Amino acid sequence: MRLLVSLLVAGAFLLFMQRGGVPVLPDRDALKYVRWWTVPTYFASLLVVHWFRAWRWTYLLRPVAKVPQGRIIAYAWVGFFAIMMLPLRMGEVVRPILLRREGRISGSAAMGTIAAERVLDGLFVALLLAATLWLVPRLPLHGVVFGGFPVEQVVHYGYLTVAVFSAALGVLAFFLAARKLAERLTAAIVGVVSKRLAARLSRMVGDLADGLRSLPDPSLMGPFMLQTTVYWTVNALGMWLLGYGCGLPMTPSQGFAVMGVLAMGILLPAGPGLFGPFQYSIYLALRMFYPESEVLSKGSVYVFLMYACQFTFTTITGLGSLWWARIDPRTALDDDGASVPPPAP
16 A cells, blocks of 8 residues: 555656656757766765765664674665665664664664654754755746746745754654653553553653663764764765766755755655655756756756666665675564574674
């Protein structure tokens, strides 16, 4: 059912883009503008992006579990692959499940680390996006519609995202500080229906709070935020380089804007491969800076190559990590608490 719903979402995006005149595949004539050396260079930059994106998870896990660094990288890369491939962002639960099945940490505590990562990531990139939207000159956008969407709304949603993730961080901080209160409230409310269920959910709430224990520790948050900065900066500069390679007069600051809009867009539930929101978000970001004719020509090549590179790289690293960590994808998500084979060397 989830797969069917996600395919319907992807189909709706495809129909929406076609009706709005937004190309999914680039025009052959636009390929003549491509500086092809930038494509493998961008592809190589994704290794730096993926490495730091995975490595920083170490600092969120350290208060609750000791996991070998190689195992963390492998589980993270499998998780990134799952986010790309599984429908409706179901891949977010893969990393917690893999750690729980190995017996290193409870699933709730692992999910707490993912929640902290997502909120900190969201706030960081939202602030970057807001800064670029505030400082980087844009085309006049009043009344401009691209593919059926008013482009000016992208700016408003960018500022709104800062408020949303700031509030989310406040909720996590309160939840961590008021752990005992959250456990008691859960037990009291659910206990009206079932004492046994109340005890289980109360314990899960406590475990979830354990996964947030890195937040107030500067010795953990310092390295985490440093690696987060490297991750997002290399990501944005790679997008800028690829834009230059596709013939767009893109500046590094515009690369940060494209990255921010893309990060905001793919938060939406999507079909397999993040198809639809991925492409449309980049188109909308480009339209803020370039005329429609340029977006539909050189921009279409840019969108296609970025998607192809990210999809290919995430698939290769994900499948490679499945093999290295000896994870059987047919049973990896079974909710039976079974253990996985011993860690690879």
